[in-house]
Amino acid sequence: MSRRPYPATEAGTAAQHLLVIDDDADLLRLLSMRLKASGYRVTTAASAEAARTRLGVERFDLVLSDVRLPDGDGLALFDEIRQQHPALPVILFTAHGTIPDAVEATSRGVAGYLTKPFDSQALLARIAHTLQLGKPAPAASHATDESWRADLISHSTRMHTLLDEARLVAASDASVLIRGDSGTGKELLARAIHRASPRAAAPFVAINCGAIPEPLLESELFGHVRGAFTGATSHHTGLVQAAHGGTLLLDEIGDMPPSLQVKLLRVLQERAVRPVGATRAEPVDLRILSATHRDLDAALANGQFREDLYYRINVVSLELPTLGERREDIPLLAEHFLRRLARKYGKELGGFAPDALEALATAKWPGNVRQLQNVVEQVCALATTPLIPRTLVERALRVQPIEALGYAEAKRRFERNYLIQLLKLTAGNVSDAARLAERNRTEFYRLLQRHGLTPDLFRGGSPDVER
Incomplete structure (x- = not known):
């Protein structure tokens, strides 16, 4: 119908x-x-x-x-x-x-x-x-379709609610703090907000505050003039100035050193930046988005993050759910990544087998969407058939398949392994092994024959016995 x-x-x-x-x-x-x-x-x-x-x-x-x-x-x-x-x-x-x-x-x-x-x-x-x-401001009319959020693949109500809020916030110039575990897509959300904003035609600049060594972070953020320090042989424009007119994302802002927090606060208050070694500040017009996987409230309580800066960057707070909190999106995301990666590897792939999708949907995802993308890339690289099988997914997930044995097979395996351990312990002496097993020699020999075990294999060293 x-x-x-x-x-x-x-x-x-x-x-x-x-x-x-x-x-x-x-x-x-x-x-x-x-x-x-x-x-x-x-x-x-x-x-x-x-x-x-x-x-x-x-x-x-x-x-x-x-x-x-x-x-x-x-x-x-x-x-x-x-x-x-x-x-x-x-x-x-x-x-x-x-x-x-x-x-x-x-x-x-x-x-x-x-x-x-x-x-x-x-x-x-x-x-x-x-x-x-609830409609976007006229200035953001260039983003009235859904292209602004094209990288955020989802049909879950949790994500739709978040994206509705992001779309409303994008129309303003308010500072936004994006919270979420590693791999949930914080930078993707920041880029989506920029694309839906009146600043979409201007630069979007992202800097990972935890990835740049502390001595270089100030110069990278604010720039420096020639001769400001040893090695400063020319003028360097900082990322704050590079984002002029657009949006600056301070990723992992919770890792920013306290000394730089003070200088960043001054930039936000004065809307001007002074490069290292410069004598005067340069005006900047930009929007600040921040992202963190750390608990900034705890960092605030411990004195590791400045309270005045916290309230400057946290005008609006958006929190991305973990992949486990939006499991209905896993098949959608997996198929999206597979199509994209199949083109990258030049492979004709038709999708995942039903039990392979089930394995993806029920797996634990500590690395969230980033981990899912890595898993799909691995299975795509190793795939030899158009339909991705469960075994390949489990290999990428590093999951050992659970083998459900019948009672008779489980008993057979236990009995064989038990006999092997006895023969190893007694160096192949059947009389000693039978005594330890509390069986007579004749019965013990019948057990060995049933399992294809020869005592001579265990005499004079450790045998290579297939289990």
Whole structure:
């Protein structure tokens, strides 16, 4: 059965997805019809629990909810939505509305509050206004398609929520701190924010604060003039100046030495940088993005990171989930990497066998997306068939396949290994081995014959016996 395409609100764009929550079946049906007729895609839920389930598996642009629900109230549900999906707007409506209720709702961040019965045109106007607020600023209109996030492959709700927030933040010039474990894609997210921002046409410059030796870091960041120190034979433009007009990513900023933290803070405060050895500062116009896998809050408490700098770079905080927290993306990512790497190696590869994908989806990923890419590259390089088998995936994962033996085979292997150990211990003396096994010589000889073992092999040294 083919699925009908969703209507479009604008040429070439998918319809915006609304979640409508109410225990009144007639009202749900009526609202759904009106909203669909206006070009929206609509999903309905008759309870808070049903809404939570929908929110966990689908992505929405707006939620409309009754305040009174059979298993809770709309304000409590709004608080949960705000916690899990901070960028998702919510409009509440009720048949028992009062001015204090509306004031409380709006003070907590609800996008709108309507009292039943409401005029359908007023509702549509409120929806359109709320959705308009969430659109990127006109200056970022060059990134209205999804090209800005092309490197971030995902269909998980967790990542979509994060990318929605990143898209909103990109339109501003606010400093962003990107948190996440190593290999989760912090630099990719930073580049995506830059591409979706008004600064997209200007440079994007990234520097790993933990990869450059401390004596060189200041010169790399701020530049130096000729003669500033031994070896400074010419003027050197720093990365801060190189990012003028664009975006500077300070990757692993948690590893920045305290002495440089002070100088970076001065740059952020004064919007000017003074190269090493220079007598005056040069103005810079740039946006600062920072990334770290370290716990900066702990570093702050331990005095390893400056509090004033922390609040300068942490205007907005975005946290990338680990690969284990977005397992539904693993097959998608694996197939994406395989297609790209197959071109690199000039191989005709058709994908992963079903059990190979299962092995990828259930594996532990301490190295996150970077580790997955490395695993796919290894299997791609070693593949000799169009379909990647599980054995190749397990080899790349360094997983020893678990061999499930039947009772009879397990008993046979144990008995044979036991006899080998006895013969090794007694240097092939059958009488001594039989005594240790508490068996008579005749019975012991029959056991040796059953397993194809010859005592002479164990006399005069360590034999090479196949187990």
